Amino acid sequence: MRRLQLADATPAECCSPIAARAMSEDDAETTASVFKALSDPGRVRILNLLATAGEPVCVCHITPEVGLSQPTVSFHLKKLVQTGLLEREQRGVWAFYSVNRDVLSRLGTVFELEGARA
Numbered sequence: 828m829r830r831l832q833l834a835d836a837t838p839a840e841c842c843s844p845i846a847a848r849a850m851s852e853d854d855a856e857t858t859a860s861v862f863k864a865l866s867d868p869g870r871v872r873i874l875n876l877l878a879t880a881g882e883p884v885c886v887c888h889i890t891p892e893v894g895l896s897q898p899t900v901s902f903h904l905k906k907l908v909q910t911g912l913l914e915r916e917q918r919g920v921w922a923f924y925s926v927n928r929d930v931l932s933r934l935g936t937v938f939e940l941e942g943a944r945a
Contacts, residue, residue: 844936844937844938844939845858845937845938845940846938846939846940858937860910861910861911861912861934864906864907864909864910864912865912867903869893869895869899869900869903870903870906870907872893873889873893873900873903873904873907874907874912874913874926876889876892876893877889877913877924877925877926878926878931880925882925883914883916883923883924883925884923884924884925885918885921885922885923886900886901886904886921886922886923886924887921889904889924904922904924907924908924911927911930912926912927912930912931912934913925913926913927914926914927
């Protein structure tokens, strides 16, 4: 798997801290796109399922777990992958998904206020 350069990185890989001085419009758009991806309860449930799975999960097992139709789950998975929150691995005809732990860890720093003015 190739590592993305900052120029073509997914939104979650580039999120600027909320406390960053003079956040640019582009940085604000990028950060908002990640939160937009997480604004749907179905996507949050999928992310939760994968975060607690411990190993990549086949799309065929995600659909019954979250109680959504297969097309809806596929749509949500695509959005989460595009945002960089999930990784997708093709194994034969099936796709397996896992949480991008590096990105989630980095995303956890978005709300750090260290160095921010009070």
